[in-house]
Amino acid sequence: MSDFDVCIIGSGAGGGPVALQLATAGYNVVVLEKGPFLKRDDFYKDEMACCRRSVYTPQLSKEMHVIEDYAGKNPNGTYNWNSESTYDSGWDFWNGNMVGGATNVMSGFFYRMKPEDFRLKSEFGPIKGANVADWPISYEQLEPYYTLAETLVGISGKAExxxxxxxxxxxxxxxxxxxxxxxxxxxxxxxxxxxxxxxxTARAILPHAIDNGRRGCEYSGYCGSYGCSSGAKGSSREALIMPAIATGKCEIRDRAKVIRIRSNQKGKATSVEYIDKNGVTQHVSAKIFVVACQAVETARLLLLSSDSMHPEGLGNRFNQVGKNLLFSAxxxxxxxxxxxxxxxxxxxxxxxxxxxxxxxxxxxxxxxxxxxxxxxxxxxxxxxxxxxxxxxxxxxxxxxxxxxxxxxxxxxxxxxxxxxxxxxxxxxxxxxWLPTDDCFVSLDSSTKDKWSTPVAKIRIGYHxxxxxxxxxxxxxxxxxxxxxxxxxxxxxxxxxPPQNLQAGGCRFGKDPKTSVLDADCRIHTAENVFVTDGSWIPTGGSVPYTWTIYANAFRVADIIKKQL
Amino acid sequence: MDKTLKNWNNSLGPKLLEKIQISIERRSFLANSLKAAAGLVILPSMPSLTGCTPDTNQEQLVATQPWKTFAAVQQQLFPNDDNGPDAKNINATVYLKFVLDAKDTDPDDREFIVNGIDWLDELCLKQFNNRFSACNSTQQKNSLSQIAKSDAGERWLSYLLLLIFEALLSDPVYGGNPDGIGWQWLEHQPGFPRPPTNKRYMDLT
Structure with missing residues (x-):
């Protein structure tokens, strides 16, 4: 007997839609979020809190990344890469560690991707040195969920x-x-x-109040980088997590750092191990697991979740986890x-x-x-x-x-x-941002965070x-x-790379040898684990990712409902 | 690195973090300071850094060291010149003490900022037979120009300027920018709602 029907790791744009849809459908849902549960009345227009101090993101002395940057070409044509901890460089790759994730601090300008973005390779042909691929789904399959997001997230605009x-x-x-x-x-x-x-430009910002307690925008001029004080911004917390909690079927456990996903001898995920806000190790079991920690941290968690059935990490049988990381060029x-x-x-x-x-x-x-x-x-x-x-x-x-x-x-x-x-x-x-072999996430062999787990190493080569x-x-x-x-x-x-525009690393596709997830965003080798942050995206489109992440997470929620 | 960051910021804008600057200054500054400090005698004058609140009175505070010297440096960096408020008007020294007292301030940063005063005083004693705060304005300007020629000295001044900007333009709830004097001078419209005293950044974590 599992503790929950669904366990969602991460509460941002990938986690929120799944939490709301499954809780609304009557399933028991738990959301594990590494950051604190800041509420609407914790957000003020305070540059110190948003941007000068580590409030919405971890202190880099305790949680860092290692960045591998291009450092010249060798005579034989290979590249050199220079590794540096973000604690030493100050180049922060965290984006909103709190319930609702980075959507709390987004500017909220929203674009759909276009039909051509779903078939980049067949539309424009291959590009040498880039791992361009068509998506396993079409725009038409995602369109209803773009539309659903308009209503549930609260997206304002004018179709032209x-x-x-x-x-x-x-x-x-x-x-x-x-x-x-x-x-x-x-x-x-x-x-x-x-x-x-x-x-x-469409915006995930309400121009007027709606009947679930969210007020309309108050036009203070402090939006991007700041949490919303009126509820107008369509953050995952405000638009999805709070309504999910209101169903009585969704529990949020904040300051819960997931260490690994555990699997049984058949390779099926059974529980997650996390460290709670008091520093105590806990376990939670579920029928379905959804990973949505943002691209870099999702790849890291899967790589850390190795066991006898997944010796190279969960979903990493063909060494694809972390590969083809995307930013926005x-x-x-x-x-x-x-x-x-x-x-x-x-x-x-x-x-x-x-x-x-x-x-x-x-x-x-x-x-x-x-x-x-x-x-x-x-x-x-x-x-x-x-x-x-x-x-x-x-x-x-x-x-x-x-x-x-x-x-x-x-x-x-x-x-x-x-x-x-x-x-x-x-x-x-x-x-x-073309996917290449020079942009990926791996585990750093020597740098560990405050929980003594290896940090993500991010190679940031570009085409x-x-x-x-x-x-x-x-x-x-x-x-x-x-x-x-x-x-x-x-x-x-x-x-x-703009570190706030991350995707890829666990691309979806039809071939398990070149992708981590199937077309349903389910790990090829773990039937009850889904990934719903931007990790699944194989090619980036030329717009910010958030609306597409929201839409796809609504799509996957429907798939999970059928699987439960 | 800090210099190039300016260009970097200009080129990349809001797509990159704006808070990157303080961290980069911190780490680079520290690395450089350790090199620079190798040839210096650091005076053993690490002050007590407890008990400061935004209500601390600037006048009383700067009557004691090392705050008297900090205040003198800040006044040179942000002088009274009939163009807006000066360092004193924005409670820059009270704000600096607030930062040094804050639990989340990196201990290495704290030590480095304070040691910078010793470094400056040592230079002034050697050249002018006075600590910085007792030098005349010309001597003070001269000494700051000298330390700015070293990487560590330049970064020390750069860091103090950053904290002056925070005192000038952060919400008055943090002890600087009294009555929004900095915002008014720069015709900056603050956002709303503004943080109450029980919702400052350190109350949220």
């Missing part, structure tokens, strides 16, 4: 017709767009002038609307803080430009105001263009100028094609920024 619009089963979003910042008019004008189509930049160069009334309007920009471009989602090369996958450009974090912003002013430290009155002048002279309009470029595509979009975006009237335009594309 354009060249690369995804097919929808409903005519429009269940919630209208959030209020928009006056700068959107300038963005729109610039885009129209270039015959581009600015699109309203591309880059970012900004341009400035200088207040003194515009009409004073417009300047005052642009100084408003609170409403969203809600604008993006997908005109180059597929690049069909003979001068650039054969038809290929492109990406998305999203416009945004910089996060308001004034301390981080101030700190960026203390070095001059020659790299010298500035202080005294000179520093104060720079500060005043940086804060008051212009509106900085940022852009971010999202391209596919040069990512840079090529990113720069194509950057050039186009700079033209847009210039046309809309910004000055001091800067931007760059690099192979440095």
């Amino acid at each position: 017709t354009h060249s690369f619009a995804e097919p929808r089963s409903t005519t429009d979003f269940p919630y209208p767009p959030t209020r928009e910042h006056p700068v959107t008019d300038l963005i729109d004008n610039g885009c129209y002038e270039m015959n581009l189509q600015p699109l309203r 591309g880059g970012s930049g900004y341009g400035e609307f200088v207040y003194k160069e515009m009409d004073n009334s417009l300047a005052q309007e642009l100084k408003a803080r609170g409403p969203f920009i809600n604008r993006g471009l997908q005109d180059w989602y597929i690049i069909d430009d003979k001068q650039f090369g054969p038809r290929m996958k492109g990406g998305t450009v999203d416009f945004l105001l910089r996060h308001p974090n004034p301390i981080a912003r101030a700190n960026s002013t203390k070095w001059n263009d020659d790299g010298e430290l500035v202080w005294g009155s000179a520093l104060k002048s720079r500060l005043k100028q940086a804060f008051t002279d212009a509106l900085s309009l940022r852009f971010e470029i999202f391209c596919d 040069d094609h990512d840079i090529k595509v990113g720069n194509y979009l950057l050039d186009k975006t700079k033209q847009v920024m210039d046309t809309m009237g910004t000055t001091n335009i800067r931007g760059s594309v690099s192979g440095t």
Whole structure:
């Protein structure tokens, strides 16, 4: 007799949908979450809590990763890799360790992937050095769950017709767009002038209250990086975990660090071992296990769950766990609307803080430009105001263009100028991070965390094609920024991974030799273990992952219901 | 590394963590300081760092060492120049003590920040026959410019500047930025709701 029908490890975008759907269906569910259970009334607009201190993420002295970065090429063509602990580098790869995971602190700009993203290899052909693959499911199979997420998570927006619009089963979003910042008019004008189509970005943010106690957005202007104080943001905690708890069928155990998944002699998972908030080792058994710890930590947990039936780690019979890790390729930049160069009334309007920009471009989602090369996958450009974090912003002013430290009155002048002279309009470029043999998760043989378990080692190699595509979009975006009237335009594309946009590592597929999961996101070699964070994604698409992770987790919840 | 981080931040923006900066400064600063300290005599003056709260009075605090010297350094870094508040106005020294007293502050960081004062005083005693706080303004500027030429000294100053920015722009609940003076000067609109005294970051973990 199992303790629970379903045990879910992790409570973010992969765990929340499964918890809600199965608890609603009457199954007994337990969710084990490594981080604390912070509630709505724990979230304030406090840069110290969100971003200057280790509150939402672990202290790197106690829990770290090891990053393997490219360190040059040998004469024989092989690469050197330099390993460094994130405790030494300060490069934090954690993203929201708390009930609801990183969705608590997301900006919530949401995109669906497109039908072509599900069949990248057959649509655009192979790319040398990249492990491009078609997905084992189609867009049409996931579409109903994208739609379900719109309602259950609370996604606002406006469906628009354009060249690369995804097919929808409903005519429009269940919630209208959030209020928009006056700068959107300038963005729109610039885009129209270039015959581009600015699109309203959907957001996992409610524009008004709904009947389950979530209030509408209060437009404080502090959204990304911050927890939501109104309940408007569609975090897994707010939108899914809290309703799951309300069913009376879902128990949350926070500060529960899962050490391993245990299996029986038939290879079937039977229980998980975790350390509770008091440091005591506990076990919980279940019929079905769902792993959703975010890509890096999911791969780590499976690798740590080795036993006689899974000697290389759970699901790792063909050495695929951790492989083909994905981030988001591309880059970012900004341009400035200088207040003194515009009409004073417009300047005052642009100084408003609170409403969203809600604008993006997908005109180059597929690049069909003979001068650039054969038809290929492109990406998305999203416009945004910089996060308001004034301390981080101030700190960026203390070095001059020659790299010298500035202080005294000179520093104060720079500060005043940086804060008051212009509106900085940022852009971010999202391209596919091609899966390669140089980007993967393994266990570090020497570095251990505070529970004495090996930490994840992450090799972060990238494919040069990512840079090529990113720069194509950057050039186009700079033209847009210039046309809309910004000055001091800067931007760059690099192979440095944004650690908050993780996927892959346990890709799904039909062949157990080249994938960890089957099309249902079930481990090929463990019939009662599913993975529902972004780990299953074989190719990244050119949008943030969160909506797709939510949608797929709703899909897997239906599959689990049938299996129970 | 810290210098390149500025460019890195500019190029990658919000897709990367913004809190990365303090950690990188901390680790690099520490590594450099250990090298630099090898040739120096560190004065045995590690102060008592207990009992500070955001209510601590800046005037009273800076009457004692090492806070008097910290305050003098901060005043040079963030002076009274008719352009917004100075270090004193934002309770920069009280805030610094708050950080040094905080349980989550890395002990290595704490020791390094304090040892930096000894380092600076040693330089001033050698060159001006006075501790830093007793030097005139010209001598103080001169000594800061000198230490900024070393990696460790530059990073020490960089770290103190970061803590000045925190005092200037964090919520007043942490002891700096009284009545939002920093926000007002930089025309920064704070978010809402703001943290109450029982929901500061250290109350959440």
